[in-house]
Amino acid sequence: MAFGQWIRRIAAGLLVGTMATPLAAQTPEPPIWVIEDDNSTIYMIGTVHMMRDGVDWESPQLAEILGRADSVWLELDSFDPPENLFGLIMASGMSPDRPLSSLLDDEEMSGLQTILDEHGVPLDSFDGLRPWYAYLQISALMLVEAGFDPQGGIDMHIKDRADELGIPVMGFETFEEQFETLSGMDEEVQLDVLRQTIIEYEDAKTELVDELESWIDGDLTTLKAETAEIAHELEGFYEVLFVERNQGFADGIEDILSGKGTALVAVGLGHYVGPDSIPEILEERGYTVERR
Known part of the structure; x- marks a missing residue:
């Protein structure tokens, strides 16, 4: 699974959990x-990068926009x-020279063992x-367990529609750049994210349903x-995965x-909220961003 399929589906609030109740018909x-x-x-628009079958997410406005778009920009092309x-x-x-068992304590390793055994x-x-890399794998297991399709992302749907319509699809980033972003994080930042993923594994499958529905x-x-919680609890991760990349997305939009x-432009939904979001950065640069 490519990084663009891993991290944009998994990281920082873009998880969507099990559907305990059906979404309202509207x-x-x-x-x-x-x-x-x-x-x-x-x-x-924001994208949720791994979706369950039967969730009606596409607004009539999106089809209209695609019908008159000259280009489509995703995180990856x-x-x-x-x-x-x-x-x-x-x-x-x-x-292999620094195994997880040498970096996590006994309780954390026990939690990891439980997840893997499942x-x-x-x-x-x-x-x-x-x-x-362990964090991504665990998160992917979580989403598949919750019934989400790795090939069912909104970004994939948009690319398929653009290809059908003959609209050029471009990417703001390359696979190698995204891969380097994650692998280049300080080890302690990586461990913070892994630990939190292990601790919140069960809750994350249900808590974030509200995000999707909302x-x-x-x-x-x-x-x-x-x-905001991620920015507070995982500051290093938030800085690398959101603040720095949002600046890059804003640069691309200016171009x-x-x-x-x-x-x-369709990138992960989490890039559009908060004080460091794409809309906020563009407004700080003097542009008017209207939400419709």
């Missing part, structure tokens, strides 16, 4: 942000892993992973609260504005 109204200048219009994926994992995802995964196969209804209150035409 027209979806997920937020859309718009920024314009004299000859360019950019529509910005392709969901196919690079040819050097195995080499990247071996070089940056493995640390999925029939031998601990020995996990012990040599670097913390960031987002579909156009309410970002729950997601804002979750993002699009320097041209002309209509573009759809």
